[in-house]
Amino acid sequence: MANPIWIMTSAFDQLNLDQTIDKATEIGVQGLDLCVFRKDGTRDDFVATHLDYENFGPEEAKKLIEKFNGAKLRLSIGAFENLIGGDAEQRVKNQNHLLRLIRMAHLLGGDENDVKVGTFVGYNHELGNQDGGFEKNLLEYQRIFGPIIRYANSLGVTVLYENCPMEGWRSSGHFGTFNNLTGVLAARKIMYELVPESNHGEIYDPSHDVWQHTTPVEVIKNTDMNRLKRIHVKSTRNNPDPFWGNMYPMQEVNADWAKKAGVPSSNNPWDRHHYEATLPGFGLGDSMDWRAFVNILKEKKFSGPFEIENEAVLSKQTGNMGAIVQGCKAAVQNLAPLLYKLGENGWVYPEAEYKPLFEVNREDVPLMTMEEL
Secondary structure, eight states, X not given: OOOOEEEEGGGGTTSOHHHHHHHHHHHTOSEEEEEBOOTTOXXXXXXXXXXXXXXXXXXXXXXXXXXHHHTTOEEEXXXXXXXXXXXXXXXXXXXXXXXXXXXXXXXXXXXXXXXXXXXOOOOOHHHHTSTTHHHHHHHHHHHHHHHHHHHHHHTTOOEEEEOOOXXXXXXXXXXXXXXXXXXXXXXXXXXXXXXXXXXXXXXXXHHHHHTTTOOHHHHHHTSOTTTEEEEEEOEEEEOOOTTTOSSSOOOOOOHHHHHHHTOOOOSSTTSSSOEEEEBTTBSSOOSSOHHHHHHHHHHTTOOSOEEEOOOOTTTGGGTOHHHHHHHHHHHHHHHHHHHSOXXXXXEOOOGGGOOXXXXXXXXXXXXXXXTTO
């Protein structure tokens, strides 16, 4: 089976859904992971809302399936927020939004159509600052996500966690930058012991391990492949730093001290680890062996989508739609020889592999909230 290539739609926050589908067709991908962030959310980085989640029912689900089948595309949905920490009011809103997305995935066919729901877990620093804080965060995850995963299971929906540590989620004045529990494999493996249901797993982004000086190939060797459902296509170019090293984040210090000493100091929460976001095959080389990574996934018989998450400095971060599309096209062309057999048209996804979404016509289910759950 040939792995399809998808796009995560955060790259196209400037466009509506129909325009994004047109770009997907132009780029030549086989699916979209639709970002459905809260319109009143607190994040302002790489977010988009490509479905009207406030007015989504069986009829809207039917029309969306028809639209995607017409474009020969598959889909998933997701929103990535802090669900176990941060502001208490926002935390509950994020939890309720995840429940809303689970209902939407159910109406779209859920696991029957491979419509998964992507999310973060987040991190609770009030607990984390205590002795045994990491373990307390795992227990908080169990308390919050146990009921959520069981609810999703009752609707035939799988929830997926992405492994970004969200290193810039707190100000540079804090010593640490670990802000999402799923940022290390050890936590993810313990999570499945604490919530043993089979309907939750991973979207693995190798770039986050690369800048943590961890080899993605070794992570995959130690990953439960039954939990791995998506791969994010994003990379980094690591930039070794002689002043702060590469074990701890760069710290924020008095600007006069830094100037007089001739050392760098953090200027924003996202500059604290020394790397540049890239896309494979576009502009800068990166610090990752994509051939070795794809080969271990093939060896482990991974059959899911490779999703382009375009946050590249030379592509998405330019704000230029031409550069955004270029970056996605380059990533597709870079991956194609690694994923597909050579045919008369070169290395391309075999059309015979495409399967339309089932027209499931699900009956409506009421919205669920954490209070009711």
